[in-house]
Amino acid sequence: MNHKPESVNVTEKSIVILISGHGSNMRALLEANLPCRVAAVISNRADAPGLEIAKQYGITTRVVEHHGHPDRESFDTELSSCIDSYRPDLVVLAGFMRILTAHFVASYQNRLINIHPSLLPMYSGLNTHARALQDGVKIHGCTVHFVTSDVDQGPIIIQAAVPVLMDDTSATLAARVLHQEHRIFPQAIRWFCNDDISLNADGKVRIKGLEQLGRALISPEME
Numbered sequence: 001m002n003h004k005p006e007s008v009n010v011t012e013k014s015i016v017i018l019i020s021g022h023g024s025n026m027r028a029l030l031e032a033n034l035p036c037r038v039a040a041v042i043s044n045r046a047d048a049p050g051l052e053i054a055k056q057y058g059i060t061t062r063v064v065e066h067h068g069h070p071d072r073e074s075f076d077t078e079l080s081s082c083i084d085s086y087r088p089d090l091v092v093l094a095g096f097m098r099i100l101t102a103h104f105v106a107s108y109q110n111r112l113i114n115i116h117p118s119l120l121p122m123y124s125g126l127n128t129h130a131r132a133l134q135d136g137v138k139i140h141g142c143t144v145h146f147v148t149s150d151v152d153q154g155p156i157i158i159q160a161a162v163p164v165l166m167d168d169t170s171a172t173l174a175a176r177v178l179h180q181e182h183r184i185f186p187q188a189i190r191w192f193c194n195d196d197i198s199l200n201a202d203g204k205v206r207i208k209g210l211e212q213l214g215r216a217l218i219s220p221e222m223e
Contacts, residue, residue, distance in 0.1 A: 013089040013193045014039040018079075018096035023050020024178065025094040025115055025185050030057050032186035036193040039086035042079070044098055060086075066098060076104040083108075090192055093147065094185070102149035110199065112147040113192065115185050117177050119143060119159055124152035129170040129177065138219045140164050140173060142181045144188040146205070155205045157188045157197065163219035 013036045017026050020043060027050075030038065041054035044066045051061045064082050069075040075098075083091055093114040105112060118128040120143040132140045141161040148154040160180035164173060191197045196208040 012037055014086065015090045015092055015189065015193075016083050016086050016088040017041045017054075017092045017094050019043050019048055019050040019094050020045055020097040021048055021050060021095050023048065023053050023094065025181055026050050027053055028182035029092070029094065029186055029189060030054075030059070032190070034186060034190055034193060036090075036189070039088050042082055044075075044079075044096070050095075072099070072101050073103070076101045080104055080107055090189070092189065099151060100147070105147055105149050108147075110146060113157070113188060114145060114147045114152075114154070115181055115188075116143050116145065116152050117174070117181065119161060120145060120152055120156060129173045132164060133168060133170060133173065138164050139217065140177060142177050142184065144184055146199075155199060155203055157191070157205050157207075158184045160184045161217055 015036050016039050017029065019026050019041060023041075026041060030053075038054075038057075038059050040060040040062055041051065042062045042064060043051055044064055046063045046065060051063070054061050062082055064075070064079045066075045069078070089111065091108050091112045093112070096114075116124070116128075118124070118132065119139070119141040122137075123131050129140070139161050141159055143159045144157045145152075146154040146157065160183060162173075162176045162180060188197075191207055196210075198206050198208070200206050
């Protein structure tokens with residue numbers, strides 16, 4: 001991935017990444033040699049460890065603290081102003097732990113992508129792994145999707161499924177899912193940057209040239 005603005009091709013897209021914590025999904029994007037430029041990494045927390053990781057890659061970092069704002073709208077206004085100063089083609093939520101207002105989301109319609117640790121539309125919101133274990137599901141996973149004003153309900157771009165093992169804990173299941181997050185998140189961003197993604201009349205994602213496998217994913221395996 002190219003981090004030097006002066007060497008950017010005129011057709012190369014730029015992205016801004018939003019984080020709140022350690023930034024493991026951000027790191028996966030930075031290591032994926034994507035066909036785009038990371039204009040900035042922005043966090044709502046000054047102590048987010050991911051900011052130091054971004055600096056190690058030579059990425060510009062900014063902090064827009066959510067503390068001190070009287071409401072979500074005023075925070076989103078400042079955040080949007082910060083994002084827009086970099087004129088990105090895409091805004092990527094990589095572990096950004098804030099619910100965004102409808103006005104903010106509308107400002108980046110079809111240019112705002114999130115990753116969520118479940119097979120949406122199942123288990124939107126928090127504590128997805130514990131809830132999956134409690135329900136006894138046999139297959140769990142992660143989803144990359146466009147963001148809409150309905151939280152965790154936007155058009156799905158790509159998903160990865162993992163088996164839920166009999167001795168799983170929330171931690172072991174989370175680790176298995178996170179490994180897949182690091183695989184599918186860069187792929188979704190690559191498709192976007194290569195103009196391979198479009199939305200059909202029903203608002204569903206179509207991917208140019210994609211050949212989908214027809215075989216079933218069954219867990220546990222049948223005898």
